[in-house]
Amino acid sequence: MLPVPLFHARVQVSLRPSVLDPAGEATRAAAGRLGVEGVRRLRIGKAIEVELEAPDPATARAQLELLSDRLLANPVIEDWSLDVREAG
């Protein structure tokens, strides 16, 4: 039996532009205190790394899209993007 293909994915979750990011603002202020003066915008998101077994790339992508949209991100306040590659 052939081994089930393994996929590596990276899901980037970011707050939607309309949502206030007070933690990002506080970090931006700290950048100024470090001496980095040019930071005009700083938004904090999450990067989630996933390894997934799936029979083929289309199935892998569909599963990862479901995961991103229903669990990893909350579409009310967050956007997500997905980068998938087959391992090996």
Add this chain to the structure above:
Amino acid sequence: MTIGIVVFPGSNCDRDVQWALEGCLERPTRFLWHEERDLAGLEAVVLPGGFSYGDYLRCGAIARFAPVLEEVRQFAAGGGPVLGICNGFQVLTEMGLLPGALTRNRDLHFLCEPAPLQVQPGACRWLQNYGAGERITLPIAHGEGRYQVGGEELRRLEGEGCVVLRYAANPNGSVGDVAGLSNPGGNVLGLMPHPERACDPQTGGTDGLRLLAAALG
């Protein structure tokens, strides 16, 4: 007349709710562990405050998949009264039983203080013991209580009378000063303030008592 109190790993207001219902209102309660599926005989269900599953990923995001909540969803769909307090409100939004989301407080601080509120009970069963426009004070204790929803959706919620509790002095940046939301049917209420901590005159007021009493018919 038993009231179910859901207990997730990380819930920490479950015993406060039990004390308020049993100690102050003399009503029996039953704890519902997150894996429980039997809601038989319950008149109402409370999702208490705390940090369910450590608030990993987002507040309420993991709790949403707890087996007990599949039953709570059915219970609510059948018109059963469901109350989500603080973390419980966050869980209700993650479940989609109430719209929107609760996000980090505007000033990043964990807020633990009395919050003056205005009640607009509308059709909300939990608030029928309060007058329209009545001012009450309940304690808040949260780091992520800033209600967030799109402008159009907020206007729809206001139009349908779902915005049943507003902050008189917005402490956290919630859109529309939203402190609590009802579903259109009026049986589901989510709120950030803690009514169970305002049930005894010796511990800071009794404005929450009438809310918890409303579920008792």
